[in-house]
Amino acid sequence: MASGNVEESTRSDTWPVATIAIAQLFGTSLWFSANSAADDLMRTWHVSAADIGWLTSAVQVGFILGTLTMALGGLADRYRASRIFVCCALAGALFNAGFALLSEGLASALVLRFLVGLSLAGIYPVGMKLIVSWAPERTGQALAQLVAMLTLGTALPHGLREVGAELPWQTIILASSGLALLGAVMIRWLGDGPHLPDARQRKASSGTETGQRPTVLDAFRIHRFRAAALGYFGHMWELYAFWTVVPLLVSQTVLASRYGAVGVSGMAFTIIGVGALGCIVGGWLSQRIGSARVALGALASSGVCALVFALFWQALPAVALGLLLLVWGATVIADSPQFSALSAQACPRELVGAALAIQNSIGFAITVVSIAATTTLFERVGLHAAWLLVPGPIVGLLGFAWATRRAVEEPLATQDAP
Secondary structure, three states: OOHHHHHHHHHHHHHHHHHHHHHHHHHHHHOOOOHHHHHHHHHHHOOOHHHHHHHHHHHHHHHHHHHHHHHHOOHHHHOOHHHHHHHHHHHHHHHHHHHHHHOOOHHHHHHHHHHHHHHHOOOHHHHHHHHHHHOHHHHHHHHHHHHHHHHHHHHHHHHHHHHOOOOOHHHHHHHHHHHHHHHHHHHHHHOOOOOOOOHHHHHHHHOOOOOOOOOHHHHHHOHHHHHHHHHHHHHHHHHHHHHHHHHHHHHOOHHHHHOOOOOHHHHHHHHHHHHHHHHHHHHHHHHHHOHHHHHHHHHHHHHHHHHHHHHHOOOOOHHHHHHHHHHHHHHHHHOHHHHHHHHHHHOOHHHHHHHHHHHHHHHHHHHHHHHHHHHHHHHHHHHHHHHHHOHHHHHHHHHHHHHHHHHHHOOOHHHHOO
């Protein structure tokens, strides 16, 4: 495409991409809303940090089952992405409000958080599909904006907790529900983009000469998709476990006493929220050096941060430790949109929604294990549990390299999919 056409396309999709990104910010504020109330919940319900980890895992399990259903059932590509997003944002807001108003202990809270996760399956991967439908020419940069908003959405409850420190924890949870409702309104107003086949076109194409439609499992036969997915899986082992324990990393180190005026929630918001800047910078770089280099560079950098923290958290002064956590927070998420962009570009357009959904489903299944393992180990050995985060980036880098080499050694016709 000519440079002038690229610039014109960028101008035309700026507002849709910004709208989707902000709606994603509001919708994904539901994700970690319970973590912002962790101290209150542990005190009120007499539960441990590991139990709070199970609340996060309940969201992840719901998300996994939701994305798996959408991927294998073809729902992500059978219905309009905007309609799925709106319905799921409304449902998530309702279940999240139920968690704030109706839960009386860990058992009921787990059920409601599971239903929130089920709803998020129609917000996050569908939001990525909406981005592809509006900005196919700059997927890496546009998805970086989307994931930046996911990151801020994850950090937002901690920020709300810090601002409303004197408010009941239920109020902070309800604020997240209100934001999700606003996100639903924005996507209802925007609708779907013009660059992916709509439901009528998909139904027409299903009656092809061969009578066969590609399935989501066909995506894994494409080496380029497999490479991106393996890198993404390694990244996911580290990401959500890190986000879950950030308040613990702050409260159990010299940062809590050295910067007590900022507060644990304020520091957690900053460490997680700086990932939005990492995504934006990564998106800018992807237009210049490519998504693969950005993804691998960020994954390697976050792995180094995890290793340095595990080795030296007791010895580092507060300033150095704070800077390390900020760099870790910026790099731990910067690779995510680029791996998703590589996956979207590798598979046929009629499979984009299902392929991203199945990749998310497997990735978040991995997070359930890493969150449970990290929070449980934290109860036993404290901050030495950070060692569990180190293998994720290593495995992701090795998996990407292996699948990429297979792509070079055994080129397949399916790798030329649009």
